[in-house]
Amino acid sequence: MEKKKFELGDVVQMKKPHPCGTNEWEIIRMGMDIRIKCIHCKHSVLIPRAEFEKKMKKVLKSASPGDEQSDTETR
Numbered sequence: 001m002e003k004k005k006f007e008l009g010d011v012v013q014m015k016k017p018h019p020c021g022t023n024e025w026e027i028i029r030m031g032m033d034i035r036i037k038c039i040h041c042k043h044s045v046l047i048p049r050a051e052f053e054k055k056m057k058k059v060l061k062s063a064s065p066g067d068e069q070s071d072t073e074t075r
């Protein structure tokens with residue numbers, strides 16, 4: 001039971017892919033509503049936060065390294 005965490009700039013995967021065939025979205029605006037942009041065709045969609053949390057599958061790329069497990073860059 002982990003809570004979905006996402007931030008501005010994250011690349012996320014949604015439950016339903018975009019009709020263009022890509023399922024990678026970048027979060028470009030956060031507020032009451034979340035605006036995500038399809039990585040492939042640059043189409044952007046505005047979704048209410050609650051709905052976004054329901055439709056988001058997982059975070060593919062976090063904008064802030066160190067928050068999640070970052071074994072790649074150990075110093």
Ligand SMILES: [Zn+2]
Pocket residue numbers: 018019020021022038039040041042043
């Ligand atoms: Zn698209």
